Amino acid sequence: MTAYLGSEHWKPAVLQDLVLLQRGFDITKAQQKEGEIPVYSSSGLSSWHNEAKVEGPGIIIGRKGTLGSVHYSESDYWPHDTTLWSKSLNGNNPRFVYYALKCLGLEKFNVGGANPTLNRNHIHGLPIFLPGRNVQDTIVSILSAYDDLIETNRRRIALLEEAARLLYREWFVHFRFPGHEHVPLTDGLPEGWERFALSDLADFINGFAFKPAHLGDTGLPIVKIPELKQGVTEKTPRNDGEMVPEKYHLKDGDLLFSWSGTLAVNVWTSGPALLNQHLFHVVPRGRVSRGFLMCAIREALIAFENQTVGATMKHIRRSALDRVFVPLPDRAFMSPVKDTLTNTYDQLIVLHQQNQKLAQARDLLLPRLMNGEIAV
Known part of the structure; x- marks a missing residue:
């Protein structure tokens, strides 16, 4: 933020x-109780509680762990000890403060050595340029238009998934x-139905075993x-993919299942990429669709959790896919619901892709608005 172009609307400040x-x-x-108050850790919204420590709106910065990450809460919230929070906004537009902090690269101000730590006393004096409230409001109106559309799509995604x-x-x-x-049950199943192991319904392709020497800064993510949780970021390693077999190459719409660490299922929509081990690419065999499998595996996550092994990093063995049944x-009777879930899956892909493009456009505008390159 010290690189502003000297517009008369921007004044030197700290x-x-x-x-x-x-x-x-x-x-x-253990201390948290069921409620609607967001609890923010250094990596963002982490849980919910029944008590707030701070009135919203406010900004939360990662102090330990995910150093320098910046998060925004419109409502009252609880900032965890691993964060810094906005005790006073000094009359500035809250969302402007949020956007401004995202441009500062606060992760560079680590004072913790091996355990990354951000000290507020070391950054309070950073030189910046600060515009008046009218300019702040205008910048926020431009950038928040993108964020509002992204949030609308997120709500649509949540509704579709539910x-x-x-x-x-x-x-x-x-x-x-x-x-x-009118259909009797036999052995717990409707007449004419069968149970199939998940391993019979899809191919579960484990990712490529990348070694540290394979990880670089250029190429495919x-x-x-x-990445399964939050898409491609600046920290995502890359590889040119030339030595990686085609079956490990991903494209938008591929269904991924994390079988190690945190069990999770998600749709990949961040463009061409390479699949790392500990993730399955789930490819339906024809009787079912990706939309159906997304729902089936999510429904089965508790069953998979009960089959995890490992002391340090919980994971499932491939044989668990033979022991979870659907x-x-x-085929004829299932066709309508299969079509509905396929349509839902396709809509999810489109909405995720829209959000990717909106976020890219916003992130291109953000530094140019915040350094005065684009006059408002």
């Missing part, structure tokens, strides 16, 4: 003129499909567990 930061408050998982989950449970857990009243009717 970071403490923008925001006064305070260390967060310790709270353990609708797919409920539809799956109605059919394949509770057996409340159309006409179920390598998808590990963090009930299915004949």
Whole structure:
């Protein structure tokens, strides 16, 4: 932020003129009670509690762990001890403070050595340029338009995923499909239905065993567990992919299943990439679709959790795929629900891709607005 172009609307200042930061408050998982108050750790929203420590809106910065990460809370919140929070915004637009802090590269100010730590006393005096409130409001109105669209899409994604989950449970857990009243149950299954192991319904392709020497700064992103959760970031390792067999190459719409560490299922929508080990690329064999498998595996995560092994990093063995079963009717009867889940899956891909493009456009604008290159 010290690289502003000298517009008359931007005045020399220090970071403490923008925001006064305070260390967060310790709270353990055991101390948290069910509620609607977001708890922010250094990596962002981590859990929920029934008590707030700080009134929103506010900004939260990673102090330990994910150093320098910047998060925004519109509502009251609890900033964890691993964070710094905005004790005073000094009359500045809260979202402007959030956008400004994202441009500072605060991860560079580590004072913790092997254990990364951000000291507020070391950054309060950073020289910056600060515009008046009218300019701040204008910048926020431009950037928040992108964020508002992204948030709308996120809500649509959540609604679609919940609708797919409920539809799956109605059919394949509770057996409340159309006409179920007239279908007798035999051994816990509707007449004419069969149980199939997940390993019979799809190919589960484990990722490539990349070695440290394979990891670089250029080429295709390598998808590990963090990328499954949050997409490609600056920390994502890369490889040109020339020595990686084609079966480990990913494209938008591929279904991924993390079988090690945190068990999770997600749709890949961040473009061409390479699959790392500890993740399965799930490829349906024809009887079912990716949309169906997304729901089926998510429904089965508890069953997989009960089969995890390993002392340091919990994981499932491939044989677990032979022991988790999914009930299915004949192909003709299943066709309508399969089509619905496929349509939902396709909509999820489009919404995720839209959010990728919106975020890219916003991130291109952000530094240019925040250094005065684009006049407002």
